[in-house]
Amino acid sequence: MDFEPGSDRSSVRRRRAAAGAFACAAALLAAAPQQGAPKVPPAGQPPPTASKRPDDAAPVPAEVVAEIRKIRALYDEGRYAESARAGEALCKVHKESAEAWLTLAAVHLSPVWTRRRDARAESASRRALQAGGRRPETLQSLATALYRQAKYDEAEPILNELIDPKPPRVSGDALGDLYVLRASISLRRDALAPGGRERAVADLEAALAVVPDQPTAHTLRAQMLIAEGKLNEALSHLELAAKSDPGDKAVHHQYHLCLSRLGRRDEAKRHYEIWHLLNRLTDSNSATSAPDPKEKREILAKLRECNPTDWSRRLDLIEAQLELGEVEAARKESDALLAERPAWPPALRLKDVAQKAKAGEPVPAPDDGGGG
Amino acid sequence: MERTDRAAAQGFRRPSGAVAGIAAAALVAGAAAAALRAPPPSAPQAAPVAPASASPAAPIAPAFLERDDCGIEFVHQRFATPSKKYLVETAGSGVGLFDYDRDGLLDVYCVQCCPLPGGPANVAAPPDLLFHNDGRGVDGRFRFHRVADSVDVKRPDGTVVKKPLGLGDRAYGMSVTCPDVDNDGFPDLFVTNVCQGVRYRDKGNGVMVAVSNGGRDTLYRNNGDGTFTDVTDKSGIVDVDWSGGAAWADLDGDGDLDLYLANYAVLDFDHYKPCGTKERISYCHPDALPAGPDRLFRNDGDFKFVDVTKAAGIVEPGNGGHGLAALPFDWDDDGKLDLYVANDTDPNFLWHNVSGPGGLKFEEAAGSAGIAVSGEGRPQACMGSDFADVDGDLRLDLASANLGREGTVLYLRRDGELFEDRSARSGVLAPTFLYTGFGLRFLDYDRDGDMDLIQVNGHVLDDVHDFDPAQTFEQVPNFLENRGDGTFVEIGPGLSPFFKRADVGRGLAVGDLDNDGDQDVVVLENDHAARVLENVLETQNHWIGFQLVGTRSPRDAIGARVVLTCGDKEQVQQVTGSSSYFSWQDLRLYFGVGARTDAASAEIRWPSGQVQRVEKLVLDTCHVITEPR
16 A cells, blocks of 8 residues: 555554554664565555664564565554564564564554554564664664653653754654654653753754654644643644644644634534544553444544544544445445545555455454454 | 631640650651661652742641551451452542541541452451541540440430441442431441442332342441441442442532442453463453443432433443542532543543433533543543642632553643643642552642642552553652642652652541641551541641531532632632542631731632622631521
8 A cells, every 4th residue: 555645644654554663664674684585665665764784683584574564464454453463473483583573563553553552562672672773763663662651751862862963863754753752751741840841842843844744743832832822823733733634633632622712612512522533433442442343333434524534534434334244335435535535545445345245255354453 | 607616625726845746756757767668669750840930949847647546447458369350459448537426526437348259268358447536635636446336325315225336338348428418417428339249129119129248339327326327228329330439419409419429340250351461460451341330319318319320411422431539510600510520541521510490411521621631632540539729710620640650630720611731830740640649639738828739649550560660559649739829849758758658549538637727638558557647737827617517508518619818818619528539528628828817708609509708707717607598
């Protein structure tokens, strides 16, 4: 699947690729001498950031490369639990492979897999660190895992190590993401410390200079502006964030707070409803509390109505319909989606599945969500 | 208006001279003992730096004396089962402060747990215990004794007979609340439990009887003679889920207290699936257990309740909420009490009371109010909670304790009906960040006219240190001093050795145990003796107290709001009862007024809607104010 540039990049990226995380593994893989495998990043990945393996590093075995590609493919299909299990199996066999560990970490750094384990992402990143040294990709993975667990004291020095050198040790989207993580830490931990907020603002501005449509940077900047009562200024950041990633619940939460303070209650309520639906989809980390397929389909159908440009949730809706055997509805929905986004590969793929299902072919079983 | 002259006669001033010397010596000894103990492996993140404009911090004077000798001999037991690790084992229990015999002194009720399936066999379930406040002993300090299972009751003819106390719940206890359910002046008792396999049978006359010996929630009527009667079966309070906190408030405006039951989860011991791995069983994430639907019971008088949950619109959104605390307050100032429910890992609820002539009706509005989730939009593990005006704008703010690496959340009330998450900028987040907080309560411990914050901590995972070296199972408590502007700084270690010692704190209640005008504290910790902290702060600051007695409102006046004016200072407080975690608080309101000696007055907004003004309030006195009929 290719990633399209444009306003929905983040949304698609978030759903399908966990680009940042897999980019780490891909970059490591690309820089590694491989046995019998071309140095090509997995499908859809941007060119990896330059990073050098130690000259004496052992070449990556071909079977590791092949297995990583499989894991990546499973992940791209939304089969997160299976990809995590495959990652565990790979690491069990290739304990000394930084690439294997980083791939496992990448799965557990998924922004969309509700049953991911941030602690596993951390431990896998640490193993990658042991196996491959302090490479930028590994440090990025570790810093992200630490941040996800609110281990700010440990994450911050790593972020500094990556960001502060001139030039920074990472670039592009990755650098933007890391600036945002550090700004978020400043906002939470150093809110009362002298210069804490100024540091956060500087990092957010740096993130936006690197990646002008970085949605989280816009959202955090809006959050700060709301706290300062600069509501209209905050709104302009939120508009940019929503355009960049309409499926990010944090954007809708800040929208809700900002519009509420502006007295625009109905609009605020709509954004809260979107936040609530997104939260219901993503916040349960166990099968017991997660929405069942019917509820999931209902939530996604509501989201389609109130947040129609969240393309990745539109894909989820089609998948949910297929899971429930609502083949005709799935086909219609994929047609509708393709009318708005002509020739979009994931929509085409799902339309194909729906058509085959109508012809009697079985729909692939859904991921069980757990494992890993 | 009448004054509590009896209390004044007992002497509100703190002991001085020799007694104070003993207190100081004990504090020093305690500090030395604490210094010998190993510190927790990792200190929390540094307390926030004071804003540049703040004046240098004054030395912290010792304020709380640990009273292991006061007679509250209660050791909480959670009955951990290493092979099962039921989630309930992490919850702990609450403590209630109430004057059950109306002798003017707060008594103490401690909730206990019981053995669980899979635990050691043939272990007897210990009962909850009631401790009577005997007032000051010869050393000038308060004393308690355990109330026996059988008590002397004086008959009208003067003869004395032995009667059973009528308490002694032996289920797996969670919370205690002590509302005056029938407005007879004697506080009753309601204990929530983990309802282990309880099933109810309708006897045919509307009376529901628990047919197993599991731990149903239990309502006790205070008979007014020092004994209690279990009236659960005829009360109509039927609940089979694992209950957390309970809130009592007059939600329908009929003058009695209705019951909101914050249920945590649906728990089935027979089919409990341990979490973790084969090698290491671990306590489950709350999501592993379905949320228990909360319940609303309307009080129809004479200890009869009707479940109106669905009819009243208490339909929890999404997958519901793992409820731990419920607090009434009037969110939109419309004269009807609303309910805040703190949920563990799920968005919190704010049940907006839109009841009309048709009966009780609620709409969920936590999102609209900005208190469903953190300011960043994340649901948190909200546990103990409390309201207080921390920034002096005469609007009630809200705090909820959270899991380690979330930090306590402080929502400041803003314009209109919105709250704003100010946890970080208020200085509350940093000192609480690595701690898992449970009992949490605002109090003005030094009577300087602003509300400080006490929080007891202890992680839910007994092996958390293996996963996160910065966190420990046993954790030190927090005491955050309000700088007067709604920003806080940690001062606990200077107040008492208690705040240097790591334990697993859960229930926490604050009240004036010795009627000296300051706030004492009782804490329950998992698998530990109850902690009693006597406030012994030497201060010249003055105070004004209120004991509100409702007439058209419920006698307990829960939800009443008092705005006190003393000189240039205005403050607001609300009667709540069910603040903190699983615990019941002193219903009296205590305002510190600092060094002010100006004439003081107050405006009281009763739950009935009446507004009453009282003038010429006497300093350093607890005033009993009865609602005009």
